[in-house]
Amino acid sequence: MRRTPAVLAALAALTALTTPAGASPPPPAPDRHPTVRFATFNASLNRGAEGQLVADLATPGNVQAANVAETIQRARPDVVLINEFDYAPGAADLFRDNYLEVxxxxxxxxxYPxxxxxxxxxxxxxxxxxxxxxxxxGGDDAFGFGLFPGQYGMVVYSRYPIDTARVRTFQHFLWKDMPGSLLPRDWYSGAEQAVLRLSSKSHWDVPIRIGRRTVHLLAAHPTPPTFDGPEDRNGKRNHDEIRFWADYxxxxxxxxxxxxxxxxxxxLRPGSSFVIAGDLNADPYDGDSVDHAARQLLDHPRIATRVVPTSAGAPEAAALQGGANLDHRGDPARDTADFADGAPGNLRVDYVLPSxxxxxxxxxxxxxxxADPLARLTGVYPFPTSDHRLVWLDLRR
Incomplete structure (x- = not known):
């Protein structure tokens, strides 16, 4: 979806931010090398009934949608992937028109043009x-868990042009076609294996033109590695959904x-620039993922992981909530999701990983x-916005 390309030139600099102090990201320091801010946000803009999200976004009065929009406005990413945004005709435009642009x-x-x-x-x-x-x-027998087609979908917003003609999607890639996959063949029949898709949502390669460079946004939202049994079919699928990008x-x-x-x-063509983004539902040290599945990307030789997004609020929350957080191996400052209502505790599951x-x-x-006034946007359970936090990373162009 393309909006008013005439504004693109005015947006091309996009290094100046107008957010207040506090939890909002700082503006980039003056630099002759401009930066681009990529972000991912599992915003929980999913609904329990088909058509409900469109109804909620049709007017500007939905409190949760307004909180999501404000979070994005405070962080001011140039490119943002939103997970858990129901796929429905018009929903992306309604959120942009009635919330992001207000x-x-x-x-x-x-x-976002x-x-x-x-x-x-x-x-x-x-x-x-x-x-x-x-x-x-029912939801468990769908290709990806959901009560209706499109629940828990995704959307990408960008200030830069998206090369839609070169987008690649992998919604229909079959799990059995991944060599050496963890597909539990003793759980799924031969007929089921012949149709079972790897992606619980989808995998997208979205090329974004930033000046003279194309950056491939690699977007996904692997299934949680839970809600199954000893066969660990969801844990294994989560592992292989993450592995897909590692191989790609x-x-x-x-x-x-x-x-x-x-x-x-x-x-992906060798030498291409990319950013892997999304709620991967896997922490590199803690939680229930198989073989710490996120490390397939964090230890990847073609991925830059030197700069790790952190916050001051996450370690505070981990200390206050205690429980499983007290036994975690990972640095709580890196957590991105508040799962304090029991095991597995707060985790780092949302990532922005550049080439x-x-x-x-x-x-x-x-x-x-x-104590920050903007804590009203994150809050405690029941959360006013989402149990996940927006994660951002500034990259030199």
Whole structure:
């Protein structure tokens, strides 16, 4: 979806921020090398019934949507992936028109001339009894868990042009076609394996033109590694959904098995710049993921991980909540999600991971301390916005 390309020149500098002090990210320091801010935010803009999100966004009065918009306005990313945004006709435009482009509680409006949305696997019936409960139907038997097609979808907003003609989607890639996958073949029948898709939502390669450079935003939202049994089918799927990107950016040898929804084979072209973003539902040290699945990316030789987004609010929350947080190995300052209502505690599950061809300058997690006025946007359970926090990273162009 393309909006008013004439404003692009005025937005191209996009280094100046107009957010107040506190939890909001600082403006980039004056530099002859301009930066671009990438962000990911699991905003919990999912609803329990089909069409409800469109109804909520049709007018500017939804409190949670306003909180999501204000969070984005305070952080002011140039490119942002929103996870858990139901796929529905018009929803992305409604959120942009009625919320992002309307100043929320003193925050400046933010304009994204470009956006990308596409179908996802959540809620799409598989026709099989994937959870082996003796019945066919319901969220557990969909290609990705969901009560209706498109629930828990994704959307990308950008201040820079999206090269829609070169977008690659991998919604239909079959799990069985990943060599050496963790697919539990003793759980799924042969007929189920023949149709079972790897992506619980989808994997998108969204090329964004930033000046003379194209940066590939690699967006996904792997399934949580829970809500299953001893077979650990969700944990194994989470691992392989993350592995997909590790293989995709590794070069021709590892990515040759990959095919997209248009039938084009292979991974990302060598030498391409990329940013992997999304709620990966995997912490590198704690939680329930298989073999600390996130490390497939964090230890990847083609991914820059020197700059790690942190916040002051996350360690404060971990100390106050205690419980499982007290036994965590990971640095609580790096946490991005507040799961304090029991195990596994707060975790780092949301990531912005650039290629080594890009140069991260600074990053952060929008998680203010309790005394910060902007803590009203994060809060405590039941959360006013989301149980996840927006994560941002500034990259040199």
């Amino acid at each position: 100043g929320q509680r003193g925050a400046s409006p933010i304009t 470009y956006a990308y949305v596409a179908p996802v696997n959540t809620g799409v019936p598989s026709g099989f009894d994937l959870n082996n409960d003796g019945q066919v139907g 950016v590794a070069g021709p040898a590892r990515g040759r098995y990959i095919y997209d929804d248009a039938g084009r084979r292979g991974g 080594r061809r890009l140069h991260p300058v600074r990053g952060g997690v929008f998680w203010p301390v309790a």
